Amino acid sequence: MNRVELMEMRALGTSVDDWRPARKFPETYPGLSVDRSYLLWHDRVLPISTGEYGEYLVTLGSSRLLLEDLLGELRLPGLEQRFPVLAYGANRNPSTLYTKLLNYSSRDGGTNGHCLPVLKGRIQGADVAACRFHGHGYLYGEILLGHSLCKNVELEVYVCLVDLEQLAVLNQSEGVGAGLYELAVIPEVLVDDLPQPFSALGYAANQSVWLSPVHETPVAYSLLSATDRILPSMTSREMVDHVMDSLGLRGQISALTGLKNDGRLAEEVAKYLNGQWWYQFHTGEAPIRGYRQVLELFDSRMSAKSAQSRTLDSLRANGLVLSHKDAYAPGREHLWKNRYEAV
Template sequence: MPSNSRRTALAPSRSDGRQQPSSSKDWIPARRFPESYPGDCPLSHYLYFDGAVLPVIESGSDAGYEVVCDGSTVPIDRFLADVGLPSLSERFPVLAYGANRNPATLEMKLLNYGYRAHVSQSIPVLSAKLADADVVACGLHGQGYMYGELLMGSPFSEGVEIDVRVLFVDEDSLRVLNESEGVTEGMYSVARIPGVRVSGAIGEISPMGYVAGARVWSSPRYDSPIGYSTINATGRRIPAMAPREMMEHALDVLELRDTACRLSGLDRDDTLAGELAKYLNGQWWYAFNTGDDPIPGYSRILDAFRISMANSALASRTHDHLEQLGCLLPPGTEYLRW
């Protein structure tokens, strides 16, 4: 994990336990700090609004949820209407189980993928639970971390309940998320995720969510996927690790330390996992910002991990499970009301 001076300090709480407003700059995005993946997020509901991270509370009335702002509370739909933005019911619900929970990540994606629908940027984010699901390492992302995949329909996820968030986005924010997840390129598919229970709401909803086309990696040492210790889960029976520990583990069990050092020029010592994350992250951003290819070693390292991980992957995918349930959305239909 980053040193204490680089980590985010969670927004302070008042004596009554209510979280106070913060800024997106108080939060660390995994896209820039890969060892923080998936990144911290507020413990409860919040509203990302033009760089501010405003607490949202359950009102216990017909208003549903209220925004805490300037020492007072305002029903969230009234707050949004006052600045000419769509209400909760006019937005698309999207499940966030990994980095998309993080306010700084949302801000970065809105900037990097050219959000343009409104002058103000807003994404209400509500806390939720999802049963019989987990978040596990799928593969090595080019930004330098083992990226998470939603695991459902698997013996490894049975009886597990995870903390998730539901983003309420407008159409252009949905486009931003789709582009950032590589939906057009086929990296992820969009599906309805059944059984999500939002805190303060009645019943279950089926928000959209992103499921990987790749198969989940199964560690040869444990003969199981690896969960994220940085994501709250109850009932989890598989090993769980923090991002650097996960990279260390993969380098060892896949016997890729020599390969990673040869291709990157990094030293083969106890700093390798952290230095490799920085190496990959830097090359990803170079390619993103310039449009040029990264140096050859970057792609060769990713290929080496991909090939080695494919030798010990789960046979089934969440993608397949949701397709059998009829929950996969054909490309483009996520923008339709359903």
């Protein structure tokens, strides 16, 4: 296929603009996903299905093409040479992935610049709870594994099949090496149409999840699909309101930001933080003083009411956390072709 043919094929997909990224619309965190396996090909989203013999097919208009053949035409790493990375929060959203690839990748985004398969799946005994306030303006999520309150929960997740550069993009965006998340091996991940669970790489937070003073439990995200969930769940905006109300922060947040203390404060403080994060990212200049003060206030008050144990601790106890060096160059045992032998 020539470049024109490839561009015409890519255009058959839907636009990533159909999904709003939490990094630009913080009130949407963790964001919607495609509700099926999909291929993110630059700024287009194309459905992935499974063939009769278990092969992955990309839908292109009225026809389907082997995903492996398409990656070969684009001269990109094939499926077996990619790393499965668990997506349980914002990384489920194709526009979030696209935004990260644009901001952290060295590729130009041309015909074969960004091509990322994402497979729909699930994981047993897991849920996602609010952890801490991110500079983007939302409470970022943390996966709960082995927690007594989610032992019967089946959580919908996605698996990104990334090459090394895409893995570096995700690592940088998740703050691996900067103290936010660590890359670890997550066992017992299931993908639709695969016969057995496998191990994938995934991100575990360095911080403990927040415990609601009202519920005395973590708080899950209502936007994330899960069966048999017993944790209280909220939208992103509801969570910000809940944190401010239960910790008595509304007056201080209003004073620090100059925002009106009314029913829109949660939405407005999210926009306030998000704007300052992007200002710092694009200019390299420090955000206004209130930005740091708000984040420090949330962090100090939420830290006083947090779970004692972390998912990261149990993963580390089992030797499943990668060093920062290995996070950017994992061993071959973590490749998709070796997924059943990763642990």
